Each structure stands twice: as structure tokens, then as C-alpha cells.
Amino acid sequence: MCALAATLDQRCFEIGTEPTGKKLQSLFELLDTDQNGQLNYKEFLAFWRMMDLDNSFTINPVEISAWFTRNQYLICRPHRKIVLERLNIAEHKYLHPLFRFLDADSSLQIDAKDVIPALIRLDRNNDKKIDR
Numbered sequence: 576m577c578a579l580a581a582t583l584d585q586r587c588f589e590i591g592t593e594p595t596g597k598k599l600q601s602l603f604e605l606l607d608t609d610q611n612g613q614l615n616y617k618e619f620l621a622f623w624r625m626m627d628l629d630n631s632f633t634i635n636p637v638e639i640s641a642w643f644t645r646n647q648y649l650i651c652r653p654h655r656k657i658v659l660e661r662l663n664i665a666e667h668k669y670l671h672p673l674f675r676f677l678d679a680d681s682s683l684q685i686d687a688k689d690v691i692p693a694l695i696r697l698d699r700n701n702d703k704k705i706d707r
Contacts, residue, residue, distance in 0.1 A: 578658050602650045
């Protein structure tokens with residue numbers, strides 16, 4: 576979940592998981608309101624009520640999913656460093672070579688004049704079609 580959130584919106588993930596100021600550092604810190612390192616019944620009940628969006632005293636899969644989606648950056652905060660490291664590795668491994676390939680004139684920008692040369696390089700058998 577954390578890697579997917581970061582992949583979909585890396586800038587938002589970086590900001591949302593930044594451990595600064597008075598922001599909570601983890602999901603447990605959100606739930607452990609008295610900060611004693613344990614969840615008591617009152618804290619668990621408060622957590623249950625947070626997830627029970629329709630106040631039915633039952634929690635269905637949609638409510639659980641909605642709660643976790645709404646709080647994904649808090650859940651992911653403890654994993655921030657490793658997720659961002661993996662994204663950085665993936666970017667260098669996959670995106671940089673693709674960008675260099677598409678940037679036909681080496682201008683460090685991809686524009687319309689780069690598209691035709693890139694497509695020509697992809698046509699390995701010169702049949703004016705790009706095959707797999």
C-alpha cells in the first residue's frame with residue numbers, strides 16, 4: 576500500500592509522510608491517545624468509532640477501506656525512508672533510460688521533434704510499424 580501510494584503521487588507521499596512538527600509519527604501514536612504504549616478498551620472503542628462511518632456500531636469492508644485510505648500516509652510514515660529509496664532506485668533503473676531514449680536531440684527536454692526519431696528507432700524491421 577505504501578509503495579503504491581508513493582508511486583501514484585510521490586510528492587504528496589513525501590510531504591504527507593514527513594516526520595516534522597506536531598504530526599503524528601505512526602498509526603499507533605494516533606490510537607494510543609494517552610501515550611502509555613498500550614491500547615486500552617477506551618482507545619480501541621475510539622478507533623472503532625473512527626472507522627464506523629455510518630454510526631451503525633458495525634464496520635463493513637467499505638468503512639475499513641475508507642479509513643485506511645484516508646490515513647495511508649500516517650500508516651506509511653514508519654516505512655517512508657525505504658519506500659522513497661526503492662522509488663529512487665526504480666526511477667534511475669527505468670525512467671532515466673527511457674527519457675534518454677526519447678530525448679533524441681539530447682536537449683534534456685522531450686518535445687514534438689523528439690517523437691519521430693524515437694518512433695523510428697523503435698521500428699526495428701523498418702516496416703513503419705512498432706512491434707513488441
